[in-house]
Amino acid sequence: MSGRSFEKFAELASKIIAVGKNYADHIKEMGYAATSATKKGEPLIFMKPTSAFVKEGSKIEIPPGCANLHHEVELGVVIGRLAKKVREEEAMQYVAGYTVALDMTDRDLQATAKKNGTPWTIPKGFDTSCPVGSFIPKKAVPDPHALRIWCKVNGETRQDGTTSDMIFSIPFLISYITNYITLYPGDVVLTGTPAGVSGVKEGDVIEAGIGDLSKVRFEVGTYEAPAQENN
Numbered sequence: 094m095s096g097r098s099f100e101k102f103a104e105l106a107s108k109i110i111a112v113g114k115n116y117a118d119h120i121k122e123m124g125y126a127a128t129s130a131t132k133k134g135e136p137l138i139f140m141k142p143t144s145a146f147v148k149e150g151s152k153i154e155i156p157p158g159c160a161n162l163h164h165e166v167e168l169g170v171v172i173g174r175l176a177k178k179v180r181e182e183e184a185m186q187y188v189a190g191y192t193v194a195l196d197m198t199d200r201d202l203q204a205t206a207k208k209n210g211t212p213w214t215i216p217k218g219f220d221t222s223c224p225v226g227s228f229i230p231k232k233a234v235p236d237p238h239a240l241r242i243w244c245k246v247n248g249e250t251r252q253d254g255t256t257s258d259m260i261f262s263i264p265f266l267i268s269y270i271t272n273y274i275t276l277y278p279g280d281v282v283l284t285g286t287p288a289g290v291s292g293v294k295e296g297d298v299i300e301a302g303i304g305d306l307s308k309v310r311f312e313v314g315t316y317e318a319p320a321q322e323n324n
């Protein structure tokens with residue numbers, strides 16, 4: 094590894110590659126057809142722009158006109174080395190560490206996009222749609238496929254799953270993605286959400302975590318324009 098500080102991954106020009114439909118219970122709750130995803134076919138991949146990152150201390154903004162903003166807690170994998178056409182057996186060498194992430198989703202806009210066959214760029218990629226926690230070094234996580242992953246809203250548990258339920262493993266996903274898209278140090282791969290996604294509104298507090306390793310807390314709010322400077 095290059096000695097670069099991955100603590101700052103969310104401030105670098107890091108891209109966010111997200112995996113969808115990676116947990117059977119979430120596939121069921123969404124009423125997704127049992128597609129190839131459940132049969133170990135091709136994973137569903139989409140992207141969020143860098144502007145989606147938001148760190149603790151800032152609010153998750155409800156996107157304009159959104160009446161159905163959902164939380165999806167996910168294990169984020171932080172890439173440590175340039176990764177292009179990586180073999181599954183070697184994929185873990187490209188991982189620097191992990192983070193708790195939320196794949197915030199405008200569920201109504203996403204439903205419209207699904208119906209019309211249009212991309213999920215806005216429903217999944219609006220500003221603050223990717224809240225992240227601090228960087229967890231790889232050595233602190235002996236087995237990333239044996240982590241409890243949970244999310245509470247206003248203290249009430251909504252999601253409580255385990256990364257052992259992922260349909261596609263982290264090495265498979267890194268190999269699959271890098272066959273098409275080169276990953277750079279600081280890029281983050283969101284690995285999909287377990288069941289229990291639900292709506293949040295202004296003033297709600299979302300807490301989420303990975304086992305005992307990391308916990309984040311975000312408040313849901315609306316965009317406040319910065320005070321105008323006098324000229």
Ligand SMILES: O=C([O-])CC(=O)C(=O)O
Pocket residue numbers: 111112113114115116119123165196198284285286
């Ligand atoms: O919006 C969805 O249901 C797809 C997705 O991101 C996930 O499964 O994590």
Ligand SMILES: [Mg+2]
Pocket residue numbers: 111112113165167196285286
């Ligand atoms: Mg997701």
